[in-house]
Amino acid sequence: MASLITCPHCGSRPKEEFSIRGEVRSRPEPAAPFETWYRYVYVRDNPKGRQKEYWHHVLGCRRWLVVERDTLTHEVYGVTDAAAYRASEVKEAAE
Amino acid sequence: MNGPFTHRHPLDGAISANPGRSENHVTVLPEPMVLSVAALPGEEQAVAATLGGVSATALKAVGPGEWLVVLEKADLSLQRDIAERAGALALVTDQSSGRAVLRLQGPKARAILAKIVPLDLHPEAFAIGQSGNTLFAHVSANVGRIGEDEFEIVLMRSFALFAFQELMEMGLEFRLTAGFAT
Numbered sequence: 001m002a003s004l005i006t007c008p009h010c011g012s013r014p015k016e017e018f019s020i021r022g023e024v025r026s027r028p029e030p031a032a033p034f035e036t037w038y039r040y041v042y043v044r045d046n047p048k049g050r051q052k053e054y055w056h057h058v059l060g061c062r063r064w065l066v067v068e069r070d071t072l073t074h075e076v077y078g079v080t081d082a083a084a085y086r087a088s089e090v091k092e093a094a095e
Numbered sequence: 096m097n098g099p100f101t102h103r104h105p106l107d108g109a110i111s112a113n114p115g116r117s118e119n120h121v122t123v124l125p126e127p128m129v130l131s132v133a134a135l136p137g138e139e140q141a142v143a144a145t146l147g148g149v150s151a152t153a154l155k156a157v158g159p160g161e162w163l164v165v166l167e168k169a170d171l172s173l174q175r176d177i178a179e180r181a182g183a184l185a186l187v188t189d190q191s192s193g194r195a196v197l198r199l200q201g202p203k204a205r206a207i208l209a210k211i212v213p214l215d216l217h218p219e220a221f222a223i224g225q226s227g228n229t230l231f232a233h234v235s236a237n238v239g240r241i242g243e244d245e246f247e248i249v250l251m252r253s254f255a256l257f258a259f260q261e262l263m264e265m266g267l268e269f270r271l272t273a274g275f276a277t
């Protein structure tokens with residue numbers, strides 16, 4: 001486990017301050033086919049390597065973050081506030 | 096059972112009546128004022144500007160757009176001022192009866208606190224006026240530096256006894272004493 005996470009609001013904090021929600025995925029449209037929803041709810045890639053995950057800074061600022069890390073080497077590549085991440089995702093999709 | 100509400104501090108009974116005082120000491124505030132200020136979405140900067148009248152050590156950072164205003168005693172005019180200036184842009188709630196405030200001071204304050212919180216307490220990383228929510232032993236607390244050798248710890252009332260006992264145990268080797276502020 002990556003043991004130090006640099007929260008964009010609080011700075012460097014130990015992993016014990018966070019709760020991990022799992023892989024970041026985009027929510028399908030409400031009318032998306034059953035198979036799409038099924039994959040969204042139940043199926044995970046679980047890669048051995050780089051992955052983006054939702055982390056909640058429960059004992060700190062209580063913000064949801066997107067942590068990109070390597071599940072094998074524990075290296076952390078970046079931490080973003082989830083709201084900012086979502087906004088950039090929406091902006092990218094619109095362009 | 097009916098009766099008038101009587102204020103009871105969560106550490107009543109946990110501190111001896113004649114505690115004595117070594118150079119490392121925990122001062123427990125008997126009736127602090129704790130206000131929570133949470134900005135509405137998009138109003139974070141505007142709310143921060145209205146809190147300019149609060150001293151740097153009394154204004155605690157909680158998260159983006161969220162603060163605690165912590166004072167030794169109730170200050171109704173400041174409370175009214177904050178409610179008037181920030182009221183339309185933020186949720187301002189009085190948390191005084193739900194929180195406990197401890198002040199740890201002395202030459203070994205940093206060494207004692209370093210055993211309990213994961214923060215980097217070096218003055219360059221954590222200067223006077225800086226604060227944040229963090230892990231305190233096993234519970235959540237807001238920890239701020241209010242002096243060179245003085246820290247203020249703001250906890251949920253129900254965590255107060257546990258946190259206090261933990262703090263006193265970590266301070267044993269430095270003869271840490273505790274008492275209510277008088």
Ligand SMILES: [Zn+2]
Pocket residue numbers: 007008009010011057060061062063
């Ligand atoms: Zn944080």
